[in-house]
Amino acid sequence: MKSDEIIWVNQIVSGGPDAENAFKALTLRYGPKLYNQIFRIVQNDVIAKDVLQNVFIKIWKNLPSYKKESNLYTWIYRITHNEALSTLAHENRRKHLSIDSSIIQVIPGHHGLDAFEGEQVYQFLRDAIEMLPEKQAIVFELKYFENLKYSEISKFTGTSEGALKASYHIAKEKITNFLRAKLNH
Amino acid sequence: MKKEKDILDHLSPEKINTPDNEFFESLSTKVAKQNPRPHIKTRVLTKIISMSLATAAVLLIAFVLFKDFTQPIKELKVEQDILFDVNDEEIYAYVDEHLDDFTTEEIEESFSDDIGSELDLFSNISQDEIMDYIENENIDLDEFEDELLIF
Numbered sequence: 360m361k362s363d364e365i366i367w368v369n370q371i372v373s374g375g376p377d378a379e380n381a382f383k384a385l386t387l388r389y390g391p392k393l394y395n396q397i398f399r400i401v402q403n404d405v406i407a408k409d410v411l412q413n414v415f416i417k418i419w420k421n422l423p424s425y426k427k428e429s430n431l432y433t434w435i436y437r438i439t440h441n442e443a444l445s446t447l448a449h450e451n452r453r454k455h456l457s458i459d460s461s462i463i464q465v466i467p468g469h470h471g472l473d474a475f476e477g478e479q480v481y482q483f484l485r486d487a488i489e490m491l492p493e494k495q496a497i498v499f500e501l502k503y504f505e506n507l508k509y510s511e512i513s514k515f516t517g518t519s520e521g522a523l524k525a526s527y528h529i530a531k532e533k534i535t536n537f538l539r540a541k542l543n544h
Numbered sequence: 545m546k547k548e549k550d551i552l553d554h555l556s557p558e559k560i561n562t563p564d565n566e567f568f569e570s571l572s573t574k575v576a577k578q579n580p581r582p583h584i585k586t587r588v589l590t591k592i593i594s595m596s597l598a599t600a601a602v603l604l605i606a607f608v609l610f611k612d613f614t615q616p617i618k619e620l621k622v623e624q625d626i627l628f629d630v631n632d633e634e635i636y637a638y639v640d641e642h643l644d645d646f647t648t649e650e651i652e653e654s655f656s657d658d659i660g661s662e663l664d665l666f667s668n669i670s671q672d673e674i675m676d677y678i679e680n681e682n683i684d685l686d687e688f689e690d691e692l693l694i695f
Binding site: 371374378379382383385386387390391394395398399404408411412415416419420460461462463464465466468469471472480484503504506531534535538539542 | 550551552553554555556557558560561562563565567568569571572573574575576578579581
């Protein structure tokens with residue numbers, strides 16, 4: 360965990376006047392990435408903001424139980440992922456979910472992809488990401504969707520750039536094989 | 545040779561309209577205000593007060609229980625009060641009449657040191673009287689070898 364994050368976590372857990380400022384710093388650092396992560400799942404701005412608020416409430420309340428041995432961003436990513444999926448399942452049951460915008464655009468030219476709608480392809484891609492181990496999913500999302508450099512991802516995850524490159528390569532291979540199987544079905 | 549494009553290379557992620565910093569600042573303030581967290585010093589003080597109250601409750605329960613265990617002493621005192629009105633002659637007469645019903649230990653146990661010092665069962669009996677009694681009753685002294693403290 361980065362040194363400033365250690366200070367923030369301790370201040371938030373201790374309570375008192377420094378807790379709110381520390382929490383604000385944490386929110387500004389991770390909030391944008393978490394919003395994007397949620398939006399890629401629910402594809403609706405209003406719902407994404409609701410989910411994000413629930414996530415930060417959980418972070419604020421559960422930070423005392425956070426085990427500092429694990430990476431902070433990984434811990435937060437997991438809370439966000441679970442909260443977004445839970446909300447998506449709930450909204451799908453209500454059938455009220457409207458999609459604000461698409462997450463990916465299909466570039467014409469691939470014979471397999473051309474036969475499917477963009478939203479269908481994106482659902483295949485989401486299913487593929489869901490089957491990845493957590494660390495590979497984090498790297499894939501930050502590299503493929505957020506277009507971060509490996510050095511930036513390393514700061515988020517606390518993992519070496521070499522390990523991140525290997526994880527991304529394996530994740531891409533798994534997703535490609537999954538998509539091929541879906542498109543050829 | 546041109547490398548065949550990967551499936552993922554045919555997919556282009558769209559930019560998401562991420563909220564600005566102002567949104568995240570107000571979000572953090574809202575979360576912190578709606579879920580106040582007391583300062584750790586306050587929490588420690590609350591813990592100390594709770595533990596003190598719990599300790600006081602335990603001591604109170606222990607005192608009440610202990611008080612119950614002292615009940616026999618009260619009862620003995622009541623018995624001592626009852627015997628206070630009975631004179632020595634009456635006690636001698638009762639013991640003399642029911643001597644065979646009690647062992648020496650039972651008689652000794654029934655009287656505390658306080659009363660025992662007032663009630664001296666053998667002070668009026670001479671040694672000759674004791675010897676006559678033993679001879680008349682044909683008492684075998686060997687049977688009382690361990691209990692013979694007066695000889």
